[in-house]
Amino acid sequence: MTTTAIGTDFNTPIHERYFEDYVPGSSYVFGSVTVTEEEILRFAGEFDPQDIHTDPEAAEQGPFKGLIASGWHTASLMMRMYADHYVSKVASLASPGVDELRWTRPVRPGDSLSIRTTVVSARPSQSKPDRGIVHTDIEVFNQRGETVLTLSAMNFLRRRKR
Numbered sequence: 001m002t003t004t005a006i007g008t009d010f011n012t013p014i015h016e017r018y019f020e021d022y023v024p025g026s027s028y029v030f031g032s033v034t035v036t037e038e039e040i041l042r043f044a045g046e047f048d049p050q051d052i053h054t055d056p057e058a059a060e061q062g063p064f065k066g067l068i069a070s071g072w073h074t075a076s077l078m079m080r081m082y083a084d085h086y087v088s089k090v091a092s093l094a095s096p097g098v099d100e101l102r103w104t105r106p107v108r109p110g111d112s113l114s115i116r117t118t119v120v121s122a123r124p125s126q127s128k129p130d131r132g133i134v135h136t137d138i139e140v141f142n143q144r145g146e147t148v149l150t151l152s153a154m155n156f157l158r159r160r161k162r
Contacts, residue, residue, distance in 0.1 A: 017088040019132040019157040022122045030085035031114025032143070033077055035069055035107055043073040068106035074113070074149050075101065078140045081115045082153070086136070091158035093131060101151040105142070112143040120152070124159065131158050 009028060012021045037056070044053030048070035051058040059067040107113065120135040133156055140149040 015089045018091040018160045022119045022134040024119050024121050027118040029116050030081050032112040034112045037109035040069045044070050064106050071103040074107050086117050093156040095155050099152040103149055105146050105148045107148050113140055115140050131156055
């Protein structure tokens with residue numbers, strides 16, 4: 001489980017949040033979650049079995065000079081914080097996908113990760129007036145403020161009934 005928001009949060013709680021609450025230009029910071037060596041090894045052993053993620057000794061000789069988390073593990077941690085704190089619990093319908101996923105820096109054991117979400121746009125649907133689509137830029141950063149992952153997400157959200 002991740003901690004609650006740092007600094008400014010939505011005016012509307014996540015269990016009451018609808019499309020109209022996602023205002024373009026708004027940014028929020030949520031986190032953090034600390035990554036352990038055991039979690040890195042467990043995730044990689046199941047989903048990304050490369051030596052840089054599964055073998056601390058071999059990873060020392062690799063390009064990152066030590067064990068690093070799989071980028072997919074980092075993306076999963078981002079998704080947990082995103083779901084816990086950002087995406088509406090009552091209005092979320094689905095996501096058609098993400099764009100421009102980038103792993104910009106390795107995540108190492110002991111790193112504490114947080115996310116910054118910025119609402120880029122929120123547009124009511126032309127064909128389905130009960131919903132809209134929100135585009136969000138997401139940055140994941142470590143305890144030193146270094147960006148480790150970026151992506152742009154899209155979410156379909158219900159509009160408030162009028």
